[in-house]
Amino acid sequence: MVKLHSVEALERKSLHEELVMRLRDILLENEFQAGDKVPEKALCEQLGVSRTPMREALKVLAADGLITLIPNRGAIFRSITIEEINNLFPVIGALEALAGELACAQISDQEIKTLKILHGKMHTAYQSKNLMTYFKLNQQIHETIISAAKNQVLSEQYTTLSNRLRRARYQANMSDQRWSDAISEHDNMISAIEQRDGNALAKILKSHLQQKHQAIVALLER
């Protein structure tokens, strides 16, 4: 088989690993939602690969909880339910709280500086009401805190669960009130880190996430 456009579609790496990433984006960013069927064959053609690596990638994504494989029926995009959201938030909260404690115990001045820069940019995005930029910066800040904890297992688990939430984020917008609250929660976060107060940071992160949880649930139930 001549790979034609597939060469430009997927640059070499390990194909299956590349596929997992590409599919994750395709599934999350747009294209699919609800309990849609994930068309194996169409995706193969679109990405220029055969079914074997595609099916391997789908199995990995299923293990990740992003899709569900039904025997002899193929893959369906796993519709995120309110129940799943309610289950995800406490777990992510516990992980973030742990990250906060660990991070404060060993964060470097340089990392704090990076955080403050990101935080400043986020304020700017907030003032100019640039929601997309705000989202991206917000995510970067949380990722920076997690990675400051220097715990690979923690980072992996957090990433996996956050990805599962990403589906919900695209549905739910933010109210003005919630947005301004979130900003001030972030202000508190940064001061706790500067003082390296792990206990305080853990509490802030936990309640920050609880607020977000409530906001999302409220929006979804409307």
Add this chain to the structure above:
Amino acid sequence: MVKLHSVEALERKSLHEELVMRLRDILLENEFQAGDKVPEKALCEQLGVSRTPMREALKVLAADGLITLIPNRGAIFRSITIEEINNLFPVIGALEALAGELACAQISDQEIKTLKILHGKMHTAYQSKNLMTYFKLNQQIHETIISAAKNQVLSEQYTTLSNRLRRARYQANMSDQRWSDAISEHDNMISAIEQRDGNALAKILKSHLQQKHQAIVALLER
């Protein structure tokens, strides 16, 4: 291909899913350790399946963190390092603490009764120094607490991470002192649950795990 003994080796289900479970057991229970190569072909013959489903299963296990796939080099059993153990324990600890809080908030009298029965059996196993039985009951007790939290996401994450630790457990034995300490920690656990004191339970679980962590690290470093 005639399936012969494979029919009795793997009873019907979804083959790939069945394989994942079988492989997990084979990898963990004995057979493999350290950075051993996982012989794809040999396993195919042993279990009577072709390479396609086997490779799908290996990819899932790699996503789970049990093995590492090196491009064009195959799978190697992921040797658990002290660093990984040090990373796993705090995360599992955070999950258990969360489970303790959630469980206390909604555990039924029936579930408490079950726990007390398991706890009694564990005491018996301790008195007769039956280590294997003790291990099994200990695991059942922790699983019961987790499942009493009624959070699917939490259960899944806990199971995944616990499996990764199982490798270390087979290496490390318990000292008499540690064993008797563990028993009394369990006694405290049960009373906290009976009083439905989530905060206390969370703390006990966390410190229980920290003790276990230290014991394992001490043994491994000798």
Add this chain to the structure above:
DNA sequence: TGACTTAAAAATGAATTCATTATTCAATGT
């Protein structure tokens, strides 16, 4: 003897093929 080269063998990655199971849709009967 020991290091380097290179040919053969084995293992892995991916596509294809074959078999089985769902799904679709038209035809039949009520």
Add this chain to the structure above:
DNA sequence: ACATTGAATAATGAATTCATTTTTAAGTCA
């Protein structure tokens, strides 16, 4: 007209085949 049956079609599960890469090992030359 509606439901039910059954054949045709499509999709999925798994084995096989083909291509590429790595490993092994023998042979050559310093």
